[in-house]
Amino acid sequence: MLYETPALEPVDKAVLEEIEEMRRDLKYRLAETHRWDGQLRRQLQARAIQGSNSIEGYQAGVEDIQSIMAGEEPLETSAPVAQEIAGYQQAMTYIQVLSRAPVFRYDAGMLNALNFMVIGHHRNKGPGVIRPGAVFIRDSDTGEVVYEGPDVELVPGAMNELVTWLNEGDLDVPGYVRAAMAHFNLVKIHPWRDGNGRMSRALQTLVLGREQILLPEFCSIEEWLGQQRVTLDYYDVLGEVGGRRWGPHGDTLPWVRFCLRAHHMQAQRVRQRLVEAGEIWMLLGEQIDADGLNSRTVSALYEVFVNRRLRRSRYQSDEGLSQGQAARDLRDLAAKGWLRPYGETKGRFYAPGPRMERIKADFAERVTPLRDPYR
Template sequence: MLYRSAKLDERELAVLAEIEDLRVRLRFVLNEPHRWTGSLRRLSFARNIQGSNSIEGYDARLDDVAAVALGEEPLDSSTETRMALEGYRNAMTYVLQRADDQDFECSVSLLKSLHFMMTGYSLLNRPGRWRAGSIYVQREQTQEIMHEGADVDHVPGLMAELAAYVNDCADDELLVKAAMAHLNLVMIHPFRDGNGRMARCLQSLVLARNGILSPVFMSIEEYLGRNSQAYYDVLAQVGGGHWAPERSTTAWVRFTLTAHLRQASTLRRRVDDAERMWMGIERLVGAREERQLAALNDAAMGLRLRRATYLKIAAESGSTITEQTAGRDLKALVDAGYLEPHGEKRGRFYVATPTLREVWLGVRGSRAVRDDADPFAG
């Protein structure tokens, strides 16, 4: 028996309808060809990786995570953090690549494989294997036991049941089904390490299989990373300290619906920001190659640029260029007063000058006030 959601009430259905309205509008905008869409997708993916890993204590700057997402070395992150980011990138990339396949199914083997991709940098994590005994989640500050995973003898059967639930074509609300998959994996806690990351990856897998809007844009991992204490609290409330699938999951469903609503609102604002940013940069720098505009877009928002990441950004923009061309481009942007170089040789990176930063500050300063009221308050 797994945790199940109760029948949705009127308020929950109303929030779902609001999320769906935002999703449809976002799909319309994001499916149209825009020059800024590539940057938005790349940084959204990086924010998802950053959010999910920060919950587990693997903290990194957005530009370092974006570099890892592009297959490049980060500037500042520790070796362990880099490996954790790379593992999560690999697992999520596999999910995104396979989700559209007609024969793609969730299975115990798939879940173990994703876990291996995610945590295989250390054999101490038992990558790709169920845990060997009991497991407890403790509050870091006090060492108080917050949750005990399901009995180890029940793990194989519960995980098979969870895979079957993900494959079930019953007419469940997609966001609720994804949330319940996430909740069940966390509560079973089938692995020695990486259970939270696996649960969030599984939630994205469920979203990806629907195909309405890429989970790169529908994921709530960034929101969870920014609200990790509330995330921990609702899991503790619903779980009750041990595997108890008969407990009510209403608080969890409402938490995840609120997360989706707020994350969709954030993405809607970023779409508007991206369009205004691109126009503002074009007004500032005049006619430039698209790869240069995309790089200046990142720098204006405070990200550090390197030659290696510039080459990847250029490829994303449709330009296959040499390292020499990349170096000339960056020098031209420095000479024009838009970028400042720092460091030497392999450690060299570029940041926006105050002139370029003003474009982003102007966009951010002119945003409308966002309504972040609790949709379930009252």
């Protein structure tokens, strides 16, 4: 028995329609190719990885996460945290592939494989294998048990039921709602010894990807959930709806409503970033032309604008340059006051110079507040 999908109320249907409208707008905007699309997509994926891992206490900056995604050594993140980031990034990359796979079906083996990707470096935790015993979730501050998962004898049956539902259940329900319920049921079954929270959020993203709602990085709510104040609300609603022990019953609408709100708020944020990306790119292009610099250097400046840090290897890869070409471009940008170099050899990176800082300050004053759709 699983937690059941709730019936939506008129207010929820109105919020869902607004989300769909923003989705259609995003899809229309993304249909036209732009120079900044790849960097924006990479940034969104890094922020989703950052959000989901921060909920579990693994903190890393977006710049370091992008380095890990590129197979580079992070500048600030510790090795243990970098392992957590790399594992989750591998799982999310596989989810991107699965979202577009022409032949696809949910099964327990696939879910176990994703769990192995997430925590495979913790061999003592049985990655990819259903837990052998009971599981208790404790409050990190008090040590109090706040949730007890189902008895281990019930887990295989619950997982089989979840997989069957993923393939066949509630197919007439909006994708956002199905994804929310997939997340909720998996996190409450808590089938593995570790990685259950990240797996549940990853499964939600996969369901959305399979629904062809948008590319996973554009429809994930993991970044939104990773904000400290939202994370607290996230735990509160999981506890409120699911209770302290496994027992599918009660009203799951508060959970679905929480997820719809998160989708709405994140969609607003992504739409703002997409519009801002075009404005920033055009502005930087005009400045670079006036300075007589190569137009390709705009990609380096854009990276520094959104992430505050750039490594030569990232720019070199993005533009398909030789090491010498990339180094000369960055040296020219630093000489013109756009960038400021720090460090030496492998640890060298570029931060905003005085001219970039002024542009960043101008854009910082133009922030448009997000609207809570339920208020």
